[in-house]
Amino acid sequence: MNSESKNKSSILIVEDENIVALDIEQGLKRLGYLVSGIVNNGKDAIKEATATKPDLILMDIQIQGNMDGIETADQIQKLLNIPVIFLTAYADEATLQKAKVVGPYGYLLKPFEESELHTAIEVVLQKHKTFSAKETLSKEALALSEERFKLFVDFNKEYALYMMDKEGNVVSWNAGAERIEGFTSDEIIGKNFSIFYSEEERQSGRPEHDLAIAKSEGKFEEENWRYRKDGTKFWASTVITALKDKNGQLRGFGEVIRDLTSVKLNEENLQKAIIARDEFLSIASHELRTPISVLSLQLQMAQREPEFKIDGKHSSRLEKSLLIAMKQVKILENLINELLDISRIQAGRLEIHTVKTDLSKLVADVCHDFEDAFNSANIQLECDLQDRVEGNWDSFRLGQVVTNLLTNTLKYAPGKPVKIVLRSIKHMAILTVQDHGPGIPHELQSKIFQRFERASSPSISGLGLGLYIARKAIEAQGGAIEVESEVGKGSLFKVTLPLNRQEEELL
Amino acid sequence: MNQIGKCGTLLIVEDNEALLETYKDLLELEGYEVVTAKNGQEALKALEIIKHPCLILLDMFMPIMDGWEFLDHLKLRSEDLITSLPIVICSAAGASAEEASKQVRGYIRKPADIDLLLDTVKKFCRPSVAND
Known part of the structure; x- marks a missing residue:
């Protein structure tokens, strides 16, 4: 029984x-x-x-x-x-x-x-x-998961994780909080979290403000300097989360803090290094420019010097020497100017001085200056320039742009014909420079307008700044520069510029 | 030196000695009379002797007294001195120098092109000695 x-x-x-x-x-x-x-x-x-x-x-x-x-x-x-x-x-x-x-x-x-x-x-x-x-099983699983979670929170040293009641009094404190803030849990539990703020911040009601934001928005987030128990500061990434039950009732707050001091310092050092580099670039190029301009003027004077002239002409050997020296000085001048321009662009000080400019004449003049160089590079230059394309532009900068584009054809596409076309269409001037050089692979086409980027092997001379400066100079005048290119066929650079920026903007 | 003060003298204000020497040689070669000053203070002193230079070629960045201070001193002496004196700023200082140049006769961007420099000088001064 x-x-x-x-x-x-x-x-x-x-x-x-x-x-x-x-x-x-x-x-x-x-x-x-x-x-x-x-x-x-x-x-x-x-x-x-x-x-x-x-x-x-x-x-x-x-x-x-x-x-x-x-x-x-x-x-x-x-x-x-x-x-x-x-x-x-x-x-x-x-x-x-x-x-x-x-x-x-x-x-x-x-x-x-x-x-x-x-x-x-x-x-x-x-x-x-x-x-x-x-x-029974799920209860066991829950208990296990809760235990794991507690261990994870308690022993996590990377993050300060702590909870507060509705008034901001600390109710839990993990190892990370102890490491980062410097308080042990015995010292801190029951104290108000305003202790983590500076006296000034407490006076101005920051702790209450931060909790109020967390309460109304669900969370409060910031990055700032915070102070440890010993008074030393650290760069903190802070998130305060409002803890609400399923009925939406506020039960307290959870706060997560990461010590990002080393990240912050690295960032600041990097910024300082960049500023120092740009300052150096600016000073160095200024310093280089003075002796170069003296050199240039002296050479030009020598070229005019009557003492060296025989029958009103320089001796051909001396003339050749001076010519070569002058060319090299020009190259140096251009390199230094590029560096100076870069430091100006970096500092946001690329100045544009617009005057009424005939782009047609400007391009023709630059082409004329390049005649000898094109002849010796065996480039046949075809200019198809519409007469009188006038606008309010910085003629110095545009001269620089055309010079840069032609210099590139000399460097990259010698021995093949180059064609320059200038047209005025509606309110825009459109200048194209077409070469038959090696072309630029598609993936490099957007990069060539960036600083220090070149689509070529290092055997080609230059700092890799020409197209970057050209782009900046054109953009500063409301225009744009783009490239169409196919490997093995050549490249077409296209510059578009509004004829009259003010009018353009009014339209 | 006995020609100092005579109308037709150029005053060049430039702290870089090599550049100053170059300007002087170049312009003297072209037949101009040239007086030099290494900063604004020296330029003010020179102006006490040559009251009416045909042109003042003025650098902006200089020690002791820079170009801006020099212009301020002139204004202090007399408001119209700055407009009556033919001043051309020759500087690499960029926008700040160009801004200052609005109150004077002209601006030459450094590094100066020899032709532009000579053309500018020609506008204001006449060589006292025929060249070539």
């Missing part, structure tokens, strides 16, 4: 009609179940269930006392986690819906057959067993 009763499921019957209760008891016994008790009201049902812990409760919905079966089942579920089967004579929807909310495992409509009772009990017991097993 004893061993038998161990395998039998025990069932509590809650039923206020005695005859029905006894009838059910008989049936259960016949089916091999153990009846742990029979009660007729909710209060006794809870007492009995607590005492005997039955495997299942058969619960009549209409019972004595001020709790009905549904309420009683609800209480028992909360306290004891025992499955319930409702027994009811009424199949009305409202009652069934109410019963479902409580979460019964099943219900039987009275009167029922013994076999129906049997099936219902077995199904519910099986369901309950599976459910309980799952619940």
